[in-house]
Amino acid sequence: SKEGYAHFMIKEIHESPKAVRDTISSLMSDLDVVEKISEEIRQAERVIVTGAGTSYHAGLYFSLLLTREGITSIPLIASEYYNVKGKRGDLIIAISQSGETIDVLQSIRKLKSEGAKVVSITNVIESAIARESDYKIYMRAGPEIGVAATKTFTTQVASLLFLYSYAFGKDWKALKDADKEVEQAINATEGFAKRVGEELAKKQNIYYLGRGLSLPLAMEGALKIKEVSYVHAEAYPAGESKHGPISLVESGFPIVFINDGEMPELLKNNVMEMKARGGKIYMISVNRKLGEAELEIFLNSKFPALSISPVIQLIAYYAAVSKGLDPDKPRNLAKTVTVE
Ligand code: M6R
Numbered sequence: 572s573k574e575g576y577a578h579f580m581i582k583e584i585h586e587s588p589k590a591v592r593d594t595i596s597s598l599m600s601d602l603d604v605v606e607k608i609s610e611e612i613r614q615a616e617r618v619i620v621t622g623a624g625t626s627y628h629a630g631l632y633f634s635l636l637l638t639r640e641g642i643t644s645i646p647l648i649a650s651e652y653y654n655v656k657g658k659r660g661d662l663i664i665a666i667s668q669s670g671e672t673i674d675v676l677q678s679i680r681k682l683k684s685e686g687a688k689v690v691s692i693t694n695v696i697e698s699a700i701a702r703e704s705d706y707k708i709y710m711r712a713g714p715e716i717g718v719a720a721t722k723t724f725t726t727q728v729a730s731l732l733f734l735y736s737y738a739f740g741k742d743w744k745a746l747k748d749a750d751k752e753v754e755q756a757i758n759a760t761e762g763f764a765k766r767v768g769e770e771l772a773k774k775q776n777i778y779y780l781g782r783g784l785s786l787p788l789a790m791e792g793a794l795k796i797k798e799v800s801y802v803h804a805e806a807y808p809a810g811e812s813k814h815g816p817i818s819l820v821e822s823g824f825p826i827v828f829i830n831d832g833e834m835p836e837l838l839k840n841n842v843m844e845m846k847a848r849g850g851k852i853y854m855i856s857v858n859r860k861l862g863e864a865e866l867e868i869f870l871n872s873k874f875p876a877l878s879i880s881p882v883i884q885l886i887a888y889y890a891a892v893s894k895g896l897d898p899d900k901p902r903n904l905a906k907t908v909t910v911e
Pocket of ligand 1: 623624625626666667668669670671672675718719720721795798904906907908
């Protein structure tokens with residue numbers, strides 16, 4: 572039941588802190604598996620990270636973390652599996668909330684038959700994808716009813732951050748407080764997200780821009796608002812926006828910047844370029860304020876991605892609701908996609 576919430580989507584966003592807490596404590600009690608997977612990641616010749624939709628965005632985030640460590644990693648949109656030839660020495664990380672997405676299954680089947688080993692991260696025990704994997708990690712997000720992935724995305728990012736931190740000698744123990752960062756972000760954001768969502772709902776097109784680890788979050792923000800509010804949104808690496816996309820920007824064109832605090836100076840150049848054309852700037856900032864925006868939310872966080880995730884989801888939710896749409900059942904979409 573919705574337990575007093577108007578929609579499952581908003582209920583499930585509010586369940587994110589618990590989902591993250593349960594997932595991190597489950598990983599901490601299963602360090603044997605984490606250790607084995609970490610070793611596989613460090614020894615692999617290539618790490619191919621596959622998933623669809625939201626899960627692909629979590630995968631891209633992880634793949635960027637790996638390439639920053641010097642690991643050869645390929646982020647693979649699952650349905651495009653035929654573009655990669657697998658080989659021994661490859662490790663596949665397959666990410667899927669349902670564990671049943673046919674595109675993800677096909678990608679792991681192909682690459683496995685060519686010699687790769689498979690790690691799966693799913694939210695459903697003994698799901699089809701889990702059954703076909705050599706190593707399984709389960710998210711403990713609980714059931715997700717809304718078609719839009721919300722708490723499961725935040726939980727995927729948390730699991731992947733844990734795996735990354737463990738594998739590369741970072742402070743993985745700090746993730747035991749990750750749920751608090753998520754909770755604080757949700758509490759601090761409701762008002763901002765409602766205003767931004769209502770404004771964006773009136774637009775035809777939106778850009779979501781970010782650099783580095785913010786790019787997958789920009790992509791996820793664009794997917795989420797498109798999916799539930801039917802406003803066309805596109806994400807770009809912020810620096811890439813001047814190589815074409817900026818030609819659309821005129822007075823009032825909305826641009827959501829994701830500023831995770833890593834490269835605020837570089838990002839600011841892109842903000843100024845957009846402003847100079849009349850773009851209307853909305854800013855989600857973590858750890859470093861950027862200014863220059865029509866509206867900016869500022870959060871402090873040890874885990875920027877985990878704080879930004881509920882913000883982009885709340886914006887999408889309020890955009891849908893302000894148009895009178897039911898965000899739990901967007902048209903043309905199914906929760907689990909079982910056709911190729
Ligand atoms: O169950 P999965 O994680 O494999 O599903 C993948 C996508 O179909 C899914 O994330 C989809 O993009 C969501 N509706 C996004 O909110």
